[in-house]
Amino acid sequence: xxxxxxxxxxxxxxxxxxxxxxxxxxxxxxxxxxxxxxxxxxxxxxxxxxxxxxxxxxxxxxxxxxxxxxxxxxxxxxxxxxxxxxxxxxxxxxxxxxxxxxxxxxxxxxxxxxxxxxxxxxxxxxxxxxxxxxxxxxxxxxxxxxxxxxxxxxxxxxxxxxxxxxxxxxxxxxxxxxxxxxxxxxxxxxxxxxxxxxxxxxxxxxxxxxxxxxxxxxxxxxxxxxxxxxxxxxxxxxxxxxxxxxxxxxxxxxxxxxxxxxxxxxxxxxxxxxxxxxxxxxxxxxxxxxxxxxxxxxxxxxxxxxxxxxxxxxxxxxx
Amino acid sequence: xxxxxxxxxxxxxxxxxxxxxxxxxxxxxxxxxxxxxxxxxxxxxxxxxxxxxxxxxxxxxxxxxxxxxxx
Numbered sequence: 409x410x411x412x413x414x415x416x417x418x419x420x421x422x423x424x425x426x427x428x429x430x431x432x433x434x435x436x437x438x439x440x441x442x443x444x445x446x447x448x449x450x451x452x453x454x455x456x457x458x459x460x461x462x463x464x465x466x467x468x469x470x471x472x473x474x475x476x477x478x479x480x481x482x483x484x485x486x487x488x489x490x491x492x493x494x495x496x497x498x499x500x501x502x503x504x505x506x507x508x509x510x511x512x513x514x515x516x517x518x519x520x521x522x523x524x525x526x527x528x529x530x531x532x533x534x535x536x537x538x539x540x541x542x543x544x545x546x547x548x549x550x551x552x553x554x555x556x557x558x559x560x561x562x563x564x565x566x567x568x569x570x571x572x573x574x575x576x577x578x579x580x581x582x583x584x585x586x587x588x589x590x591x592x593x594x595x596x597x598x599x600x601x602x603x604x605x606x607x608x609x610x611x612x613x614x615x616x617x618x619x620x621x622x623x624x625x626x627x628x629x630x631x632x633x634x635x636x637x638x639x640x641x642x643x644x645x646x647x648x649x650x651x652x653x654x655x656x657x658x659x660x661x662x663x664x665x666x667x668x669x670x671x672x673x674x675x676x677x678x679x680x681x682x683x684x685x686x687x688x689x690x691x692x693x694x695x696x697x698x699x700x701x702x703x704x705x706x707x708x709x710x711x712x713x714x715x716x717x718x719x720x721x722x723x724x725x726x727x
Numbered sequence: 728x729x730x731x732x733x734x735x736x737x738x739x740x741x742x743x744x745x746x747x748x749x750x751x752x753x754x755x756x757x758x759x760x761x762x763x764x765x766x767x768x769x770x771x772x773x774x775x776x777x778x779x780x781x782x783x784x785x786x787x788x789x790x791x792x793x794x795x796x797x798x
Contacts, residue, residue, distance in 0.1 A: 410778045421776040422769075430778060629769050629794040630776050641740045641792065656795060660766045 414439070422630045425667040433634055440623065440631050444478045447621040448486075451605035453573075458487035463571035463614075465562045466492045466514075466521070468506030468639070470632035471577030473513055475619045477635060479575060480517045492521045493565050495558045498533025502642050509639035522569065524561050532715050538646055545718035551650040553711055560708035563699065566614050578618040581625035584673040585655045592655075599677065600684045610691055613700045624670060732785040736761070739792050748783060755779035758791070768793055 410420040410430045418432035431439060448454050464479060466472040476492055483490055492514050496503055507523070514521040527533045538550040546553075566574050583602065590598040601607070605617040620628060632638055647653055662669040693699070694706035701707070732752065736744045738761075748757060754777055758765045765779050771790040772781075783789070 410780050420778050423778045423780065433775075626766065626769065626794045629792060633769065633771065633774075633776060633792070643793075643795075647795075657764075657767075660764050664764050664766045 421634070422627065424624070424627065426624075426663075426669075426671045436627075436630065437634060440474075440627065441478055441481065443622040444475075444482070444619045447604055447617070447619050448482075450621075451617045453605070453617060454486060457573075460488045460572040461570060462488050462490050462573045462575050463562070463566040463569060464490060464492045464519075464575045465558075465577070466494050466510055467577070468494065468508075468510035468513075469577065470637070471579050471582075471620055471625075471628050473510065473577075473637050474623075474628055474631050474635075475575055475577045476513065476517065476519065477637065479619060480519060490519050491569060491571065492519050493524060493562050493569075494521060495524045495526055495561050497526045497554055497558065498535055499644060499646070500535055502644055505640055505642050509637075513637065522565055524565055526557060526561070529561055530557060530712055530715075532719065534646070536719075537715065540715065540718045540722065543722070545721055546714055548711060548714070549649050550646040551652070553715070554646075556707050556711055560699065560706070563614060564697075567612070571614060574614050574616040575619055576616055577620060579620040579623050579625050579628050580670060580674060581656065581659070583618070583621060584659060584670055584677065585652050587673060587677040588655050588659060589651055596684060597686050600681050600686045602677075603681060607688070610700060613691065732783060732787070734783055734785070734787045734789065737788070737790045738763075739790055750785070752783045753779060754781045754783060754789070757783050757789075761791075763791065767795065 410423065412418050412420050412432035412435050413428075413430045414435035415432060418434065420430035421433050422436055423430045429439075445454070448457075462479060464472065464476045466476055476490070479490055492510070494507065494510055496507060511521060534550050534554050537546070537553045540546045541548065541550055562574060586602055587599060590602070604621045606615050608615070659670065659673070689702040691700045691702060692704070694701040694709055695704050696709040697706060699706055699708075730750050731747045732750050734746050734748060736746060736757070738744065748760065754770050755765055758768065758770070758779070769776050769792045770779070771777070771792060772787060
């Protein structure tokens with residue numbers, strides 16, 4: 409039996425080799441919260457959250473549910489208010505289960521949940537996008553479209569709701585997967601851009617921060633289970649199509665063979681970010697939707713345009 | 728006394744394995760035997776996570792939960 413290295417009394421339920429810790433349930437739950445506070449501190453948010461509204465981008469999955477749970481625990485200490493936003497992207501057999509679990513959690517935490525329907529907003533759902541991709545009618549993978557449109561709708565609704573910040577469920581694994589993906593793409597600008605909180609921008613751009621920045625995916629799952637938030641296990645059917653899926657396996661293999669790899673990668677990313685100064689791209693307003701963008705037409709509107717064209721082609725091909 | 732432990736391992740969701748493993752095997756040994764990277768899962772006994780160092784007992788029912796859920 410492995411004893412908790414923090415209290416020395418109880419049986420450990422998780423070992424985090426890279427931090428040299430074995431923790432019992434009580435100490436692990438406390439550590440998890442401390443790591444969220446560390447993220448808020450490093451994002452320089454702890455002093456500035458008073459009377460602010462934080463919109464949590466939620467999906468019903470473990471990470472965003474954990475982020476919502478811990479932020480709800482911290483809201484009194486720091487004096488902020490919370491609201492949850494969920495984008496229903498219409499993936500059959502996946503979204504219904506996650507949405508049901510999220511509604512239950514929000515009710516339990518007494519947090520208002522705003523549900524946004526992708527089809528209603530954009531005229532297409534991700535199942536249809538996957539079909540268009542499969543038939544070669546659009547160049548974007550479903551995960552890319554899902555990511556861009558989800559982000560777009562969360563920003564749009566957060567703005568409408570008067571939120572001052574958006575919190576997302578990105579964990580340490582997500583962060584270093586993105587780093588390695590950007591390395592492979594040779595995209596230094598993207599490496600310099602990604603971090604615990606978005607760089608300050610124009611007033612109408614809502615800052616986004618990542619409360620789980622220092623928490624591994626494995627710890628996130630353990631927390632989800634130990635807090636009793638666990639829901640039926642369903643995986644997104646399109647996840648395997650993404651580049652992230654392969655990079656995730658690669659990094660997990662490195663962590664297994666060389667424990668501490670994930671923390672070293674995060675540290676490396678932070679060092680690069682600190683040394684690289686990239687001129688900020690001037691933001692203008694998208695000529696179609698009016699949302700802040702570095703281009704004349706934002707990525708979301710560009711995608712919507714391509715998808716509409718592909719849908720027309722698909723309908724024509726049926727006749 | 729037998730040197731073999733009989734265990735049931737559920738790979739969530741839905742795949743149930745009945746295995747005979749040498750006594751003294753740890754959760755880590757079991758996962759490697761199943762070609763599962765311990766970094767990618769959490770193992771539960773009676774709904775509670777166990778460390779990879781934990782010894783697998785005869786008659787155990789273990790659940791292996793994959794930690795990656797999203798896209």
